[in-house]
Amino acid sequence: MTTPALNTAVEAIMREASERAIVPRYRTLAACDIDNKAADDVVTVADRDAEAMLTERLAALLPEAAVVGEEAVFADPSVMERLKQGLCWIVDPLDGTNNFAAGKPPFGVLVALADRGDILGGWILDCLTGRFCRAAPKGGAWIDGTRVVARTTGEDPPVAAISTVFLDEAARAKVCTHIAPHYRLVDIPRCAAEQYPRLVLGTNDISVFNRTLPWDHAAGVLFLNEAGGKAARPDGSPYRVDEYERRDLIGASSPALWDQFAELVANMPG
Template sequence: MSVLDREILSLMRRASEEAIMPHYRTLSASQIENKAADDVVTVADRAAEDLLCEGLARLNPGIAIVGEENVHANPQVAELLSGACWIVDPLDGTNNFAKGEAPFGILIALADGGVVQSGWIYDCITGRFCAAHFGEGAYIGGERIKAGTTGEVPPVAAISLVFLNEERRAVIKREIAPHYRLVDIPRCAAEQYPRLALGENDVSIFERTLAWDHAAGSLWLNEAGGKVARPDGSPYRVNEWERRGLIGAASPELWQAMADLYPPEST
């Protein structure tokens, strides 16, 4: 494990222990707020983001920081995604956390020019730590890993339908669902990306592609030998986070099979 990985792990673990886990299953109604339809924020999100941003600023004062809650408060912060920046999701899976349920975790990425250079995923319950650096492979707890499929026929798909309108949801169910065994999504990218490498799921479709949700996981899965890309095959870029549609798969072959089925938005 590199020095940087150790520093990021220490920071993530501290945020989990000091800002997140003390609120797990102890939140009051006043500590949970609605940000949008089917999207909440808690005191733990804000406390963790403050702690993480302070730590990253000390680690490298010259790099901008784009945190999920900072962008929510000031959308202009997202413009920093086109330059060198840290990207922080202080509590991924907040809806689960607010219900007192797992999974949830922390996501941090380092990007430059819209391209993710490094990514880290931390599971607050288990302490699982995933790390990846562009061109250097993917790791869990310092051990290099290779993405594996479930081996099932039909393949296992976790498809997010949450943010689709009714017409688009019906199209996805009609055109894609019959070709897969569908399983529930975890509502947590910090869990979904590892599932795609660890033989639990074969393929996923994501409608929303927010930078803080997908920067770390997309790099990690690609470095593990899976594939994450837009349905048209173009790479995921963090400064195109408002663009919709992303496919992640345990192998390039599984990715291609899903991309061949994926219906265009005009359908």
């Protein structure tokens, strides 16, 4: 469904939202501009203004498509049902909000287009560097107009970005005992708009995601898979945006590295 004209239009909309609603507020937020959504999860005036702008512009671009935005869902969880009903835009207006609110990179904007669970297009903007990633099914993965192919770090052991923040104590212990010895563990960027490109650009080999909300992952999963890496559920099933209640997702810079990691996970004691 994506076309060169649609790609150009989506990129322009995302850059406008970044330049008008996000970047001018970087390191200038007042305390009243930041609210707590939950423990260790904040929202800022930039998130809200960027989502309003993106929603308006994307809805005008494809009037037949609904819009599912992160902040809209926070206000009304029933908005998620649109993912199962037909064509829809999926919007993360400011991915990496905790970083942004703390005055540090990375942070970005994520947009995807989906139809009843299937991802039709994905776009990822790094707000500070301007790096723009896009992908479409069977259309390859692109960064700033150049087609890219995922590459591994080439390191031994491979590099794994794994967060244990959302794991309980028992699960955290399993990771430390059964996974960590096989990899060089590094911190996650707390920003999917950065984490997926790292798997393509040879920075990380493995990433594990415990929460898999569609606005965080739809664009990145498509981008990584189209680049020749692999993102899938631990059982090998594909990621679908209409299965938003499921958890756990593995991303890897190559299918072989994905298989190795998934085997380790499958063989962990219950």
